Amino acid sequence: MRRIWLVLLPVGCEPFDAGQYAPDPGYPEPFDTGDVEPEPAIDCADTVEFNWVNFGKGFFTESCNGCHYSETPFRYGAPEYVVFDTSGDVWAHKGIVLAVAAGETPSMPPNGGTTDLDRLKLQIWLTCGEPGQ
Numbered sequence: 001m002r003r004i005w006l007v008l009l010p011v012g013c014e015p016f017d018a019g020q021y022a023p024d025p026g027y028p029e030p031f032d033t034g035d036v037e038p039e040p041a042i043d044c045a046d047t048v049e050f051n052w053v054n055f056g057k058g059f060f061t062e063s064c065n066g067c068h069y070s071e072t073p074f075r076y077g078a079p080e081y082v083v084f085d086t087s088g089d090v091w092a093h094k095g096i097v098l099a100v101a102a103g104e105t106p107s108m109p110p111n112g113g114t115t116d117l118d119r120l121k122l123q124i125w126l127t128c129g130e131p132g133q
Ligand code: HEC
Pocket: 060, 063, 064, 065, 066, 067, 068, 075, 076, 077, 078, 079, 082, 093, 096, 097, 100, 101, 108, 109, 110, 111, 114
């Protein structure tokens, strides 16, 4: 009886070990981007100045706040904490706003509709503008 127990022991232990010593995840292979051009960097010295008054308010009211305004009656599932009532609200979410609404393949608004020019203005505003303005 004792001998069988010893033989089974290593097998029985294996699931516990697996959790304790997670396998080395390794490092991702360098990704070949082929012909994809990097996003052109914005040279702030060479751009028009954008701010909440001359761009942001109109853009967010028209493109985003149908779902994201704090008091919109129906948010279509937009998260409660993502509101764009004021310039400060936008700046507070700057990183994610740029990630979802600027560039060539925006995911916000969900059904698209923003122009290339407006997305460029958004990027210039949040890159070169005064935070909160
Ligand atoms: C038709 C409604 C609608 C419009 C218009 C809209 N959104 Fe959204 N937004 C959503 C919904 C629904 C979610 C939550 C689901 C998701 O993240 O895809 C969301 C989520 C977000 C988030 C959080 C994303 C995350 O991963 O946490 C940000 C930031 C955002 N939207 C920004 C914007 C911006 C900027 C605009 C305008 C350019 C915009 N949205 C327009 C419905 C909308």
